[in-house]
Amino acid sequence: MGRTLVIGDIHGSLKALEQILQRSGATPQDHLIFLGDYVDGWSQSPELIDYLIALKATHSCLYIRGNHDDLLMQWLQTGQYSEQWFNHGGRITMERYTALDKDKKQLHLLFLESLKDYHLDDSNRLFVHAGFTNINGIHHEYFPRMFYWDRTLWETALALNPALKPDDALYPKRFNHYREVFIGHTPVTRIGLTVPVQKANIWNVDTGAAFKGPLTIMDADTKEYWQSDPVFELYPQENGRN
Template structure:
């Protein structure tokens, strides 16, 4: 039976990625939708990209671009190393590529360039890294970077009055555009939650793998999910992004 599985922010944790794919018993019949931020944090960012390139040759994969992926893309293309990127996990990504040839770097650059800003499936479910601001949806967003950076979508969903019915006159219009929305970007640890979290019709699958949390994978139809071990457990000799305060929202 073919499943559609969404995967949250990985942030260089290749061990966690392999673990959740195994625990979810992923087969080549499954469709995989990755919600972005493959890199920056733990030490194996380049290995993740190697793996995903090969994985996409075996089965259907959708790769959404996250804000950290855009930073890595700019580095591969232009050599851009903004301090804010390096300080938020980018240095571990740069270090992971130290032994790569120019030809190998070009292959990875092409992979980043081919990532999608968002994806809408046949059931009108949106998969996007961060969100969008337009009440008409991400396809008419003035700034495409909002798909990688916006937090207002999740903040709106979190702030929703639970008693508010889906009345078109009262309900936030941008939440009515899609049957369901699957995001990453703003990890659930901010709310004291370590598992995928639903607010309104928005599912947040970023369960803090960059910090002290785990990586999550979810069947978008049944909502069954699996998680890796926590990333500090998988990388005991590393800090990931934990040398920064968890309240960071980058």
């Protein structure tokens, strides 16, 4: 039986993804769970999605939707985009996709439309890009877009008093539904780190690949992890989302 390997936010850094798959020794027997944000930042978003589509033919892969993936999907569907997306990684993605032919865009749109909002495994471990807001858990979420936009789950985990126990009346009820929750979305570089961070039962695997950090792949069982070189060093002529 293979490992369950969790991959943080990639943001167009195909070179970094190739590094971590090689460094972790990932095989077709492993189950690869990608936490979303495949695009926006570095210049290889189209090539990265081509790679992910091909990888699923040879490996066990599960692709979760990130907010940047949803923004690209909306643009490909409607031609509409926000200035905020354009200024936060979307510009380089739009430039690259404008140069693609119609068939390639359609293939990538189908991939983006197929992404999952979350994955709950048989061990009651939740894998989601950002989080959820309903205190009763994911199946009661009133606002499904929060699966890939929420930051309150991680902010609550960061602010939580470590002395509180799960049965304490003040303990966040959201945390008690799942054995572990694996997220990306909010890079740990915001708290000055570039490695996976655990707070309560929340694991954040976004180690800042869109900015100055590396890309990370982590074994969900053992918590061993492998990282790429700092991604900006792999794309020295680019700014990423810096």
